[in-house]
Amino acid sequence: MRMLIGSILFILLNVITTEARKDKCEGKRDIVFLLDMSGSVGKRNFQIMLDTVASIADNFYIGPYNTQVGVDVFSSSVKTAIKLKDYNNRYYLERAIKRIKYEGGMTNTYLGLNHVRYNSFSYRYGHRYHAPRIAIVLTDGKSQHKSKTLNAARNLKNAGVKIFSVGIGSGIDWSEVHGIASTGRKRAVFRGWSAKVQNFKELSKTSFKHQITEVACSVGSSKLNPKKDFYIYRLLYDETQFCF
Template sequence: MRTAISTNNDIFADPLPEIHEPVACESDEQDIVFVLDSSTSVGTGNFKEMLDFVRDMLLDADVDSGSVRVGVVLYSTDVSVEFHLNTFNNKPELFSAIENIRYMYGNTNTAGGLTALTSEMFITRNGDRPSARNIAFILTDGQSNINSADTIPAAEDAKGAGIEIYAIGIGLAEVDELKGISSQPLSKYLHTVDDFTELEGLRENMFNTICAGIESSRRYCVQLDWISLKNL
């Protein structure tokens, strides 16, 4: 389901990836939105590398039980919501939809992609859950060149709404804008690679980082419970 339709050629011939059984974070509710740069500078082949990264990130996600919901937004000159958090509730259909995302071309309206997080994606009618951790991954290969002054404020609005933003830059010579987009600490939420082929190597590190955050929250809750019991 898209809110803006682009007319581009299908770029995929690969079979769907093997569906993994969920092995980690499976009992935690996570609403995850991928915000993907689809500007002309990315290119068709590199855009496929981004979609492969999205699929790989979700291989171990527990989508079928409802623990994990996924949405995807593209941005170039315009913004396209590919599908919302409540569009798919099983992994085969989700992966098929990711395979069929079309490359858009255009400029780099990063502000528009970030604004969609609060205006379109993480809202109740489109599948956002108050009980779920809200996580966004933004992947880009360049600085914004449309509404650039709105990019950091849009990111701040999203973070202020409780959305964790993992910012991934590909081949960037300058990362100040990406630092402003990313949640803190940068050591956890900001990642850079030299080219799109290196995205594959990020997958395990990123998945472990997300799960580490959940485990930290669990330990904190357990500690609070223990303190409460001691004070009874």
């Protein structure tokens, strides 16, 4: 009887795990989120932003043969909160994202974009040579230096990085938000790589997170190598059970 129950539980767990994996994006890509934590954002809204980023990360297979995620934060200055190489486990990645501290300050977006270009996508931070690079920028206001911001975005795009730019609230400069973003194909959601939402609460909507995922997932299509990656995923499964 125990063997029968054990077999049934094993089958059910495998079905649940398989179903949970169906909607996740696979393929190799390096994604860096660049988050505005200036004074106008506020601690509560910044936490909503972090929860949204963690939820988006949950839509991807995380690991050295799949998607890697980094997070940078900017205000008066900029810093890396999570490097691309820091987490190969989705559970610990999401937990680390939600624990990033809010500081406040000015909106020096150009510093963030330059930091992403020179540091976040560097090999020492964990970028993989053949992995497509995607930067996702979330901001709620006009930058302190628009011309510097647009120039920094242009240099980042010229370096081969795809940028998705999201403007939040009524205080944004839409021409700046759109100017930061890459030019997407007509069939891409949002008619390109830029979007605006009315407030921070809209970031929590499933439809919004799905659209961001869809755009990012469209970049990079390499598949897993089962023979090489089986041990890695077996190890992660043993350590975290259902945290894939």
